[in-house]
């Protein structure tokens with residue numbers, strides 16, 4: 001197919017619940033996604049607990065580009081393009097580390113983020129032979145590392161956008177914020193307080209990157225995928241299934257923003273405590289105490305709960321069991337690199353960290369007993385959509401069309417009962433808006 | 447050949463036989479029989495390898511019982527995995543993959559004798575090359591190093607501890623559904 005620029009958005013017909021397979025397999029569509037979505041949207045790049053000290057860095061990705069997440073000596077966090085300005089060498093080839101200056105291994109240009117030394121973080125500070133070979137004639141200020149103009153630390157999670165015109169992160173998030181908070185806030189209701197365990201799982205999956213966020217935005221329909229793990233029962237309590245019992249989960253989405261989740265509607269009273277992690281008495285006792293503290297801390301304030309959700313375009317998170325952040329990096333139309341970070345309350349006792357970590361690894365990641373089956377399904381859905389005949393037939397997202405209801409107390413949110421494909425329609429409408437190249441004024445309704 | 451050398455040779459053969467028999471059980475998909483080779487207190491750990499600065503190799507592998515790893519578990523979860531494989535609806539292994547474990551470079555690095563002077567526990571290093579082929583043309587190759595603690599229980603060797611160091615940073619397979 002040769003899609004015309006203006007026609008990318010016509011690949012999605014959200015009103016009819018139809019999405020063309022070209023959206024998932026076409027090289028040209030993929031390249032435009034990189035330019036129109038990944039170069040503009042707010043993207044998750046990491047967590048502050050990965051770079052706790054000055055000069056720490058963590059190498060991340062934004063779309064197809066490698067970026068350096070780093071903390072300067074003044075404590076500020078920056079996102080820099082990981083490519084030397086001289087002749088392109090990949091500056092940081094470690095996954096993480098600590099360095100006073102970023103020095104290029106090719107010809108030795110070095111860059112600094114230290115506000116004491118430079119005006120702009122990432123500025124070129126060292127050029128071998130500047131006085132002799134360059135005869136002092138090099139505009140060092142003009143050749144600093146490319147720096148991402150918008151970087152935000154939201155409760156420890158670091159987000160960035162390349163678009164100077166991008167709206168503030170909180171506007172981009174809208175009232176989805178409450179559901180992200182439900183994952184990032186301390187279990188006892190205090191704001192923030194979470195960190196990620198050391199080590200980020202990174203692995204390649206031969207599927208289109210959107211299979212993951214469209215699943216995590218709320219696919220209650222794919223239970224058959226996980227029947228084997230449900231039969232075995234890997235929940236952290238004695239009982240059936242893959243996690244502890246949860247309250248009725250609703251499909252909740254934000255049509256104007258492209259985010260969505262499975263979770264609870266806003267409420268003002270805490271549900272009664274349901275025992276968690278009963279296989280680990282010490283951990284269960286902790287969660288019981290935390291629940292009591294939560295009741296005290298939150299009083300009659302509005303609260304929500306998130307089972308799993310997606311922030312457009314490529315970040316998803318689990319808010320409860322497991323508690324994790326996932327990112328889906330585009331590699332090609334038919335391949336992604338998936339990353340997983342695991343969240344825990346910073347001040348949780350070691351026994352709680354141990355039990356939750358073990359449970360998360362049993363559930364998620366490439367060796368996760370739940371996730372491994374998703375990866376098979378996403379890979380072979382992509383594979384079977386590639387061929388010339390198959391790709392002519394659109395995917396069906398028609399479940400629950402026209403049954404979304406507004407949610408009182410949440411700006412721009414709708415709920416669609418337990419099982420619906422409303423959130424997938426919301427996701428692909430947003431995708432179409434970005435692919436149509438709409439302005440931010442049109443993308444973020446005032 | 448003196449007695450000690452002969453004893454060491456026999457022990458080596460015994461341990462090697464055990465590891466190759468274990469590989470056969472896995473490749474013949476006799477997972478429950480394989481599980482029976484693990485002690486009840488087994489630690490089965492597969493850290494992730496990170497690219498780190500030359501002077502920071504201590505941080506190369508994520509830590510057992512501390513960090514995020516590919517796998518970091520005991521008998522309970524291994525048992526659950528074996529049960530999942532037996533359901534017949536674990537889609538990542540239905541249809542089942544064709545897997546071959548090539549186990550080489552086997553070397554005993556430490557022997558702990560019992561009261562009678564026979565080996566009660568051994569530390570063993572080896573390399574693995576695990577080839578997975580599934581469906582029509584899907585191929586994954588996992589290569590790395592293992593460090594095992596084998597313990598003799600009631601006259602038979604059991605795996606008491608296995609450390610698995612995969613020689614990959616980004617895992618190049620979409621998932622891990624086999625044992626190493």
Ligand code: FES
Pocket residue numbers: 084085086087088089104105106107108109
């Ligand atoms: S490419 Fe970095 S100094 Fe030349």
Ligand SMILES: [Fe+2]
Pocket residue numbers: 215222225226370374
């Ligand atoms: Fe799933």
